[in-house]
Amino acid sequence: MWSLELALYKENEVYDFCSLFVCVCVCVCVCVISSRQMSLQACLDECMEALDLFLNNHFNESLDKLRPRSKESMYHALIYATVLEMQAMMTFQHDDIVHAGNTMKSAQEQLHAEVCYAECLLHRAALTFLQDENMVSFIKGGIKVRNSYLIYKELYAFVQSDPAFKGPNHKHLEGGVSFGIGAFNLTLSLFPARLLKLLEFAGFSGDKEFGISQLYTGATSHTLRSMLCALLLLCFYTFLSFILGTGEGEVEEAERLLKPFRLRYPRGAIFLFFAGRAEEIKGNIDEAVALFEDGCKAQQAWKQFHHMCYWELMWCFTFKKHWKMAYFYADLLSQESRWSKAMYVYMKAAYLSMLPDTECRPFGDNEVDLFRQVPTYKQKIAGKSPPTEKFAIRKARRYKASNPVRLPVPVLEMMYMWNGFSMISKQPELTEGMMETLLEAERTLQAAPENEYSVDDTCVILLLKGLCLKNQGQTQAAEDCFKQVYSSEKKVKFDHYLVPNALLEMSLLYIDTGKKEQAIHLLQKAKKNYKEYSMESRTQFRVHAALTKLKADTNDQDEITTL
Known part of the structure; x- marks a missing residue:
């Protein structure tokens, strides 16, 4: 067991480069001495073998290789806890979450190397707000990982300042720093301005392009963190930028990143899943279905991977x-x-x-x-x-x-929440099918007696019709649908999310037609004038992404114009 206390940081303590250098050197020495005489190189090699097992769907064998040394080797402890965390995130079993949290906590207390300690903090934070995308939880999570962020910043400065400090295992240290710095910068760059202001007050900052470059460097370096860097980038390219962005996704980048991993792990379930997701975003639904089904057939040890595929197959x-x-x-x-x-x-x-x-x-x-x-x-x-x-x-x-x-159309309404209308935009026959469903629902609604839900249901159909019309290139008709939703603002009784989302969709329509100033006006209106409606966080993230795309000021401004 290690007994050094350098993992116990005070909240505001900052180490200079000299003390940091000493800490890293001492930690490496402690690791080498206390790992049953196992060299650092041997530890890293065995952990890389365990990761290969994991990525080839041999999940239990991977854990079996890591478990015996997880109490004495910092890298065994970190990778073992990371695999358990992934399992917990997929099972949502309370016992798995508690076990993963305790294992990561144990690893954190034992690990005295800065990058491992910072990474453990990051994983533990992820487990604390598992499944919750509430704004307040983002803030609390951000504050909780402040120490992790500061450590990564110091390590990055150290690595950059002393390029002469190289060794056979230096790439693993650099890979860990790339993961941490990249993860923080990319994630924080997605946050709306009002949230980012609070995080900046706590010392955080985010640069999307820099974050992506760091993660890409880590993903292509073949180190212990390559998998984590790759998975985070793939999540960003195929989920975050799609669901919390303007709906395009970044498929080419995802496929470029996937290619070497799919060559190395041709039956790797997790890479089959992301390949399916890329095809889905492109509108190649049949190809996506085949890949998700292959992902299910590739392994039977962790049914949780199947659930990820089932979810996507449901949408396909x-x-x-x-x-x-x-x-x-x-x-x-x-x-x-x-x-x-x-x-x-x-x-x-x-x-x-x-x-x-x-x-x-x-x-x-x-x-x-x-x-x-x-x-x-x-x-x-x-x-x-x-x-x-x-x-x-x-x-x-x-x-x-x-x-x-x-x-009237609950499936299509939920489909909108996951940006499904952007997916079907590439295949005209899919949009046509949805439009037929909406027109039929509209006829049924118009023929029914008026009731307290009539205005809300009409606006739901109008919003979704506008998206279909946009997919079909009928810009003016789409704009008319969104305007009708906005004009019904005071009549909507239950589905208050409809109005800010209609403004968002109209602004995206204006972006596509080159009406930048009008788009900015509507985005600012959607951001400022509506609060406490369903799925507000998701809408606010999309508004922020659209403003960022326009290179517009994302800070709060006075209301500019009305429709």
């Missing part, structure tokens, strides 16, 4: 309007995954509601009964419910009535 069949197939995957998730049973049951009910009344329901399920069950599955992580789960529960409330008013 949604885009093709194969409601029963999509229902099948939602049902599988509701039975096997612990991420959000409320969300899965809501989606099951939503898919059934898209079927004609005369069509037989699978397994004898009934959508009204399922919608009524949704609130009973509400869960809390760190005292809060996930925003998507809150949204599903709010939408299902109308089914409490003995004779409920049906949701």
Whole structure:
């Protein structure tokens, strides 16, 4: 066991380069002496072998290789805890999360090398606000990892200032620094200005391009952190920039990064998954389905990888309007995954509601009964419910009535929350199919007696019709739909998210047609004038991404114009 105390940092303590150099050197010496006479090089080599096992789907063998030395070797402890963290993030089993947290905490207390300690802090923070995208949680998480950030900054300065300090294992140290500096800069660059101001006050800053360059360097360097750097970049390219951005994704970069990993790990489930995600974003739905199915077949040890694929397969069949197939995957998730049973049951009910009344329901399920069950599955992580789960529960409330008013297009509405209309934009026949569904729902709504939900339901359909029209190049018709939603602002009773999102979508339409100033005006309006609506964090991130794309001032300004 190691006994040095350099892992115990005070909140505001800053080390100069000399003391940092001494700390790193002493830690390396301690590691070499205390690892059952195992050299640092041997530790690193064995950990790299364990990572290869992991990426080739031999998950249990990977843990078996790491576990025996996880109490005495800093790198074994770090990689062992990291694998357990990934498992916890996929299972959402309370015992797995607690075990991963305790293992990472144990590693943190034992690790005296700066980069390992900082990395443990980063992983522990991720586990604390697992599954919650609430703004307050982002702030708390940011404050919690402040020490990690400061350590990475010091290490980066040290590595840059003394290029002569090289050795056979120096690339692993540089890889760790690239991961930390890259992760912080990239993540923080996504934050809206009002949140970033608070984080800057605590000493944080974010530079997207610099963060990406650091992560790409780490991902291509073949070190212990290559996998983490690659996975973070792939998440950014295929999820964060897509769902929390303006909807384009960065597929070419993702495929360029994936290529060497897929050559090295051709049956690696995690890389098959990201390859499927890239095809999905391009609108190649059949190719995406084949890759997700291959990802499920590639291994059977960790069913949690299957759940990731099931989720994407559910959406792939949604885009093709194969409601029963999509229902099948939602049902599988509701039975096997612990991420959000409320969300899965809501989606099951939503898919059934898209079927004609005369069509037989699978397994004898009934959508009204399922919608009524949704609130009973509400869960809390760190005292809060996930925003998507809150949204599903709010939408299902109308089914409490003995004779409920049906949701018009619940599947398409949830599809919008995950930016699915951007995915189908590449395939005209998919957009055409969705438009047919919306027109049919619109006719049904117009023929029904007016009720308290009529305005909200009409605005939902208008927002989604606008997106389809935009995909079809009918710019003016799309703009008219978004304007109609905005003009109904004072009549909307329940779905208050519709108005700021209509402004956001109209601004993205203006960006595409070169109307930069009008787009900025609408984005500022959407950012400033609307609060406490469903999925607010996600909308605010998208607004920030659009303003950043326009290179506009993302700070709060006085309201400029009205429509």
